[in-house]
Amino acid sequence: MKRSDLLLVGILIFIGLAGLLVFKSLAADHLIAVIRQDDQVIERIDLTKVKESRTITVSGDYHNIIQIEPNRIRFEKSDCPEQICVYTGWLSEYGDIAVCLPNKAIVSIEKE
Secondary structure (H helix, E strand, C coil): CCHHHHHHHHHHHHHHHHHHHHHHHHCCCCEEEEEEECCEEEEEEEHHHCCCCEEEEEECCCEEEEEEECCEEEEEEECCCCCHHHHCCCECCCCCEEEECCCCEEEEEEEC
């Protein structure tokens, strides 16, 4: 192979990878956080459109404070006995889920 052939192959690989990155960024789905309690949707939030941090309080047998930030969500505080929902941490990817069983509250991330 000549040096010019190697250069051409390198340029084609670069163009292919750049095109793949552009396509992937344009085809990205919005991540939607869904907050449910007792099988009822309380709120749907497009995490990609969140600009400022805010909280939502979910009341029931117990109280959950859910914190929402750009591209992520979590149970910030809860007065339930074991705090498993709080220890789950931040949810930021499709399929992530956190549950507070005592309060029957669920936070999940879905695609648009």
